[in-house]
Amino acid sequence: MKLDLDFIRSQYPVFKNPETTRWAMFENAGGSYVPSQVADRLLNFFQFTKVQPYGPFEASIAAGEAMDEGYQAIAGLLGCDADELTLGPSTSMNTYVLAQAARPTLKPGDEIVVTNQDHEANIGCWRRLTETGAIIKEWRIDPQTGELSITDLKALLSDKTRLVCFTLCSNIVGTINDFKTICKMAHAVGALAIGDGVSFAPHQALDVNASGLDIYLFSTYKTFGPHLGIMWAKPAVLDTLEPQGHYFNRELPHYNFNPAGPLHAEIAATAGIGAYIDAVYDHHFTDEEPNLHTRAKAVFDLFSQHETHHANRILDAIRAIPGSRIIGQNHAETGSRAATIAFTVNGMTAQNVVDRLVQKEIAVRNGDFYAVRCLEGLGIKDIEDGIIRISLVHYNSEQDVNRLVEGLGALPATR
Numbered sequence: 001m002k003l004d005l006d007f008i009r010s011q012y013p014v015f016k017n018p019e020t021t022r023w024a025m026f027e028n029a030g031g032s033y034v035p036s037q038v039a040d041r042l043l044n045f046f047q048f049t050k051v052q053p054y055g056p057f058e059a060s061i062a063a064g065e066a067m068d069e070g071y072q073a074i075a076g077l078l079g080c081d082a083d084e085l086t087l088g089p090s091t092s093m094n095t096y097v098l099a100q101a102a103r104p105t106l107k108p109g110d111e112i113v114v115t116n117q118d119h120e121a122n123i124g125c126w127r128r129l130t131e132t133g134a135i136i137k138e139w140r141i142d143p144q145t146g147e148l149s150i151t152d153l154k155a156l157l158s159d160k161t162r163l164v165c166f167t168l169c170s171n172i173v174g175t176i177n178d179f180k181t182i183c184k185m186a187h188a189v190g191a192l193a194i195g196d197g198v199s200f201a202p203h204q205a206l207d208v209n210a211s212g213l214d215i216y217l218f219s220t221y222k223t224f225g226p227h228l229g230i231m232w233a234k235p236a237v238l239d240t241l242e243p244q245g246h247y248f249n250r251e252l253p254h255y256n257f258n259p260a261g262p263l264h265a266e267i268a269a270t271a272g273i274g275a276y277i278d279a280v281y282d283h284h285f286t287d288e289e290p291n292l293h294t295r296a297k298a299v300f301d302l303f304s305q306h307e308t309h310h311a312n313r314i315l316d317a318i319r320a321i322p323g324s325r326i327i328g329q330n331h332a333e334t335g336s337r338a339a340t341i342a343f344t345v346n347g348m349t350a351q352n353v354v355d356r357l358v359q360k361e362i363a364v365r366n367g368d369f370y371a372v373r374c375l376e377g378l379g380i381k382d383i384e385d386g387i388i389r390i391s392l393v394h395y396n397s398e399q400d401v402n403r404l405v406e407g408l409g410a411l412p413a414t415r
């Protein structure tokens with residue numbers, strides 16, 4: 001079975017607007033488009049229920065119910081209980097708060113493993129915990145491939161390791177890290193495994209309870225939803241952390257690790273992600289399937305198949321550019337490489353490449369994408385110019401990819 005792209009694109013208001021459809025959108029890892037199921041809920045909340053939720057009057061009751069639907073949808077997608085979720089303003093804020101919550105659990109000499117592959121959101125907040133006397137151990141990428149080796153991790157772990165903080169998929173390298181093995185290794189020394197799924201979640205449906213992770217984070221604004229950061233944590237792990245919300249809200253599970261307070265309309269709009277997955281499932285499958293996570297799994301399998309096919313067309317086109325360097329694997333296999341593709345071209349600045357593609361209404365960007373340590377580890381000299389990143393998701397069409405491949409093919413001739 002193949003993904004019905006006409007159906008998929010019909011769900012997105014952006015593809016109905018002649019101005020926006022001119023663009024072939026390949027900056028999805030920066031922020032994805034939203035389907036009408038999400039946009040409608042956001043608008044509806046602002047138009048009709050924009051009041052303090054969970055009160056006694058009609059609009060307030062409706063607002064609370066809409067938010068509850070949001071929590072339930074995310075829980076359904078991840079296969080967890082809604083009480084295990086924190087819906088904060090962003091993943092950077094969630095990791096920051098999490099690090100504060102973990103601070104009292106650490107003592108001098110405890111060790112924290114961080115990578116240099118991650119986005120800074122899952123590095124800097126942990127590095128700051130050296131103030132407690134904790135020691136940072138850096139799990140470094142291979143300077144050529146950008147990949148992390150499990151053997152290197154083994155050498156960093158000890159009975160002093162308390163936290164292993166890593167990414168399921170880097171926003172630069174694109175390799176899906178072997179997170180189940182990493183979690184097992186962390187647990188074998190008594191450490192917690194904290195996984196950043198921001199660049200993973202748009203491509204695969206994770207069953208958090210089967211993942212091995214203790215804490216999983218991702219951002220809905222890159223996963224077809226509103227601007228929020230989602231944090232799931234095992235209840236037993238949450239109990240060991242110091243709540244960071246108001247003391248009188250301790251009994252409210254969504255508030256303990258979100259001192260910013262819930263963003264009402266955005267939380268309500270996340271229900272639209274679940275509704276979108278439902279619509280895609282119902283369009284492609286006839287089997288009755290009541291479980292949202294199982295439906296999401298089937299839908300994301302279709303997404304991955306589509307993305308992998310097109311990722312390989314793009315990787316082939318980049319390989320054909322003289323002087324190109326692809327970061328990470330130069331061939332995509334479903335489950336081992338996300339369609340987030342970073343590269344450089346010898347003799348051209350990244351900005352120059354991007355300018356040429358943007359002139360052709362192909363939306364891409366260059367820079368460090370807040371993964372400065374990763375770029376340094378890869379030996380990229382000019383970090384500000386950085387790398388060129390092309391990131392596709394399931395709604396990218398054959399025509400989008402044709403235009404991109406053509407644009408990439410024209411690069412050396414126009415240098």
Ligand SMILES: Cc1ncc(COP(=O)(O)O)c(C=O)c1O
Nearest residue numbers: 090091092119121171198199219
């Ligand atoms: C892999 C990865 N992790 C974390 C983040 C930070 O997410 P947020 O913008 O929600 O703080 C990003 C954002 O680009 C990212 O790509």
